[in-house]
Amino acid sequence: MTAAVLEIAGLDIVVDGGRGPTPLVEDVGFSIPAGAAFGLVGESGCGKSITALAVMGLLRTPLRRTRGRIALAGRDIASADAAELRRLRGREVAMIFQEPMTALNPLQTVGRQIAEMFVLHEGARWRDAEDRAVEALRSVRVAAPERRVRDYPHQLSGGMRQRVMIAIALACKPKLLVADEPTTALDVTVQAEIVELMSDLCAARGTAILMISHDLGLVARMCREIAVMYAGRIVEQAAAADLLSHPRHPYTHGLIGALPRLGARAVRGRARLAEITGVVPAPTDRLAGCRFHPRCGRATGHCHTDAPPSKARQEGGIVRCHHDG
């Protein structure tokens, strides 16, 4: 596994509050081989974004990593000093955020915000960097890039801004692109374009993707391997085809059941869990046992008391359920 661009093992993240730390993410681990597309799926609030931020080394108070190892291109980010961490961000790993409307600095032209990457990481002079920003914008299929670079974020549509974010992220050819729900805030038609753009560019450059979404269908189309997250834990992880054809965890079952039928277009917004009733427990509930038991049809006694360990699935991958197998 030395070829992995990202390795996470035993990651715990807590939020510090008045009554001590509350765990948000527990024992999350997975690894992404170079050039691969990996999907992380789960409902709103399950901890996808903070996992992504942890990968970037961007957790800020009151969020804190308490345990676990995150290695980017073989380099443990916990032991990296500030300068090393800065080099890792941008050069080795880059991130696209959920909300394109606010993710760009409103007072700078998009050209400058792209050019900044070349200045930061390649020591380019501003003049040259701004020329290269035009090319970067062209590569994300923006029409008339030489004019667009002079636009400010508010002059662009959501889809355009997300293209700019992609241009920034891929500017220095990172080995990993963390895409945190890059299309959730966009119109359906634009969503497809952005996903395709990301896939194409990353494939062409050999950049691996950590694709975060609540939309299992989208992730399944894009990624080779998928991890399903529920209330701060990974409940099942497998190759995309296996996961869809042989879901082992009742939650994964539910997610697949909620997918729109073939041919129907994906619905915008949250995946509705047709076969799963009830709501996600809040982190502050500190639910004992399997976090999914209140909503699970198969829950029995020890599901209420013991957290299931992760077990190997027959087809490969892992699952966290007392009733598997």
Add this chain to the structure above:
Amino acid sequence: MAGRANLWIGGGLVAVAVAAALFAPWIATHDPVLDANLMLSEEPPGRAFWFGTDTQGRDIWSRVVHGARISLTVGLVSQAMNTIIGTVLGVTAGYWGGWWDDVVSAFTNILLAIPSLIFALAIMAVLGPGLGSLLIALGLTNWTFTARIARAQALALKSQGYVQAARVMGYGDLAIMMRELLPNMAGPLIVIATLGIGGAILSEAALSFLGLGIRPPYPSWGSMLSDARDNIRVVPWLAAFPGLAIFLTVLGLNLLGDGLRDLLDPQSRSRQP
């Protein structure tokens, strides 16, 4: 956390000032106006005169204690006037909208352009010095901020479900304003009023210092400071104590206002620094 400390310290300082005002005759050791004794003038602070005496031999401690009455009266009454004017104009403008809103907004904008101390000074110049003039001058010139907030709140609340429901149920405008709008904007208005009392106390002191507020010999903190200015070399203690009294009272009100804001209106922290 800091909010709690603000409330307690601010509340404590204000309580002291209020107590001084209420019980002035019992706390003061001398008559603030009549006990002038030139034989005992310019005494430094000591056992007989805790804060010393002024150039006319009056006890500064007693004058400072009585000064609280003037400051707090002016502060409370004038701010009450401002709150009423600002709330009535703001709520009606926001709720009714239309030409009335335009008129109120235009008027508010014009008043905002006149520095409030200058406006109050102009009114004092016309009415002449005295407590009544002060109440009018300060009570009519500081309501613009209240009006703006009340208007914004009324605009926001007007489209809320429960206000619409009340309208459908046939409540009159007055009833809706009193029962639905006012209670829901009380938080920010109380905060503004608390801070406004402090502002009015500062303005009263400034006007009296200029000789346009409370007329000597009555013990206004501001006019005592005006005395002190002319005699700074002789009776520096006369400069110290009335100013300290203003400072601590206004500080108390400001802390109380900050604390109340954290308590009642937490999202507005960036609106009003």
Add this chain to the structure above:
Amino acid sequence: MLRLILARLLAMIPTIAGVALIIFVLFSVIPGSFASALMDDGRGAMDPEVAARMRAALGLDDPLIVRFGRYMRQLMTGDLGTSFRTGEPVARLVGQRIGASLELALAAMGFAMLIGIPLGFYAALRPGSLVDTLAMIGAVSGLSLPKFWLGLMLMYLFAVHLQWLPSFGYGGWRHLVLPALALGVSPLALLARTTRASVLDVINADFVRTARSKGMSETRVVTWHVARNALLLVLTTVGLQFGALMGQAVVVEKLFSWPGLGNLLVESVFQRDIPAVQGSILVLVLFFLVINMLVDIAYVLIDPRIAVQAS
């Protein structure tokens, strides 16, 4: 750009006219007012015939609306009237004072910005730290200090006691220090608080997180991405404070015998020189409006989001 400035200037006219009307009415209609006080105050009762002639000469017997119309026409030509006291044009009196007023306001505002903004910035970067706590206690105290008392204390310490600086009057920088300090402390306090709040607002913004994810140093994040956006929010406060400063300066000017507009205003009030009172108030208001207009224009220059709406 020029069109914008012109538009803003035109937009000021109704406000100025409104202010002129309020001030005019205030000094004209209130019974027992100032105008009559001019004639009977001082040397006993005036000969009624002389009084009548004087009223006629001053046009005081015309209906209010006629007098206001005349006043406005006069104002439009830049004529602020003639001083009752000296017989000079008020515009000239004001002109003689405005330099000193500006000097004081600039010095006070410079001092306030130079210390208040960095202080607020520093505090915001370390929320809850000792520096932050002390700065915010200092700020609320600064807002609670009566300016003239602070001035009086400064005067006692530095002029009377230590004798480092002159205690009052107008002259070189040594005369400017104490009044500027006394006047500058409350805008300083307000700027520290506003800056802190703005920086805290901006530092949690999404685009700052983006900036960090790009791999830049925290210093660069703060100076390139946080500072500009936060200062944009502070600009309004700077404008409002600066605009109001010349008005607030009245007490400080009086305390230090500073020959500014505020002092002219107070002197004129005591001398019952209505045209001079009205004139100084109008000029103070004009100054306030011009500063705020400049701030509006600065926004258009700095903030691309506004530029689009304006053009």
